[in-house]
Amino acid sequence: QQPVQSPQAVILREGEDAVINCSSSKALYSVHWYRQKHGEAPVFLMILLKGGEQKGHEKISASFNEKKQQSSLYLTASQLSYSGTYFCGTPPRVGGGSNYKLTFGKGTLLTVNP
């Protein structure tokens, strides 16, 4: 089941904030966030786990609401380098090798202008 991302696209000026949402019709066990710049491979940003644990190495924040089956990525004081397409990915279920079979949303194109 493909997670649904919103908005599809957003345009910001440098320094502005944005929120990207990812929701699922099925129970979420974890949510993975990636950013892909044009012509490049996707790059890992963050993983949010059931129970509130977050792992990542970018200066961004995110939330994971298990009850609402959704996650949000918060991009504050945006920089030009934040531009790209953001994807959320969700595994079908918890445990074992299936936890790595991510289904990705359609992506959110973020453009940050000077």
Added chain:
Amino acid sequence: SAVISQKPSRDICQRGTSLTIQCQVDSQVTMMFWYRQQPGQSLTLIATANQGSEATYESGFVIDKFPISRPNLTFSTLTVSNMSPEDSSIYLCSVFSGTGGYNEQFFGPGTRLTVL
């Protein structure tokens, strides 16, 4: 972390031919994943390749069309067989590698395939 290389980086092929894409990882991994990304679209998992066993294909993908080899823990190939223009896509190899107690997914640079 994991560093992944793919060959070729791009190719233009004729309808009906086949192309084999190579994926090399700088560390040993149990599972390697092959994704397809059509222009401007999301990433779709084709199959999971485990060393020493048959690849596991996702719904809509079959072994005859996308045969996969996994001869060792650092290398895999994906063949796109009997190509048609609909196979024009970017094909990405991916692995998970653990750091700090969690597994981060790394992607190769991709192979951009155009079928005429």
